[in-house]
Amino acid sequence: MTTQPPTVVLVDDHALFRAGVRAELEQGDGHATVLGEAGDVDEAVRLVLDREPDVVLLDVHMPGGGGVEVLRRVHERRPGQRFLALSVSDEPADVIALIRAGARGYVTKTISGTELVDALGRVRAGDAVFSPRLAGFVLDAFAGRLEEAGLAQGEVDPELDQLTDREREVLRLIARGYLYKEVALRLSISPKTVEHHVSAVLRKLQLSNRHELTRWAAERRLVD
The missing domain is CATH 3.40.50.2300 (Response regulator)
Structure with a gap:
């Protein structure tokens, strides 16, 4: 054929x-x-x-x-x-x-x-x-992302891997309890941009709110 x-x-x-x-x-x-x-x-x-x-x-x-x-x-x-x-x-x-x-x-x-x-x-x-x-x-680059995520080689998390670097930064800060305005100040972006990133993270991970996001991050040891 x-x-x-x-x-x-x-x-x-x-x-x-x-x-x-x-x-x-x-x-x-x-x-x-x-x-x-x-x-x-x-x-x-x-x-x-x-x-x-x-x-x-x-x-x-x-x-x-x-x-x-x-x-x-x-x-x-x-x-x-x-x-x-x-x-x-x-x-x-x-x-x-x-x-x-x-x-x-x-x-x-x-x-x-x-x-x-x-x-x-x-x-x-x-x-x-x-x-x-x-x-x-x-x-x-991807080896660095594994190390950053606290994962060993061979333990790639496909859900985490679909997030951009900025979305990962926002995810960690939100999961640690920071407010949108505080995240914006730390990352030198606007609160509206933070909101946009959070919405993207929730959509990609199929989560409903920041409480579920915090639990998701904790389960993957992404927060202290």
Whole structure:
């Protein structure tokens, strides 16, 4: 049985680069089918939700909030969408930001056409794909998150892992009994932003109120 080529939406703010990638992906049989291209965040979100590709090939930096914003907005409506970051940047901060936002992999623009096609197929199948040098950044970052959470290697908590770093900070402070205004002062953000983060934490953890949140945190030894 012949496997259909993966369907792809290209998201990059450089039209010339998109054209080159599209030509590379569509040459010959069995490569990839490009369903469309987008050059900014709003256009990307609309296109991905409309075309529902197997994989979104996503740049990090672009007008309107960048790749992280595309991931956030698409996953609100289509949580199963798979993303592969493709960027000129190999900065650890960019790599980790995209992975924490939900990308399944991150490769740099030095990748060959054949390697890129292979990466798209693997991401469609559910694998995580990284350029060799970048894999270490991800391993180091997530090892740090385990240590921060007081967990040993092999004891990953999938519920905790879905929270962002800021949401984890807010979670710990709220669980320790701080008021929204006190959390805001400690983190140099507004009380409204604290409220937004608490709502996100409650939603992700499927909790109803801060009392349940405090109990949840205590059970995982996240508070003293």
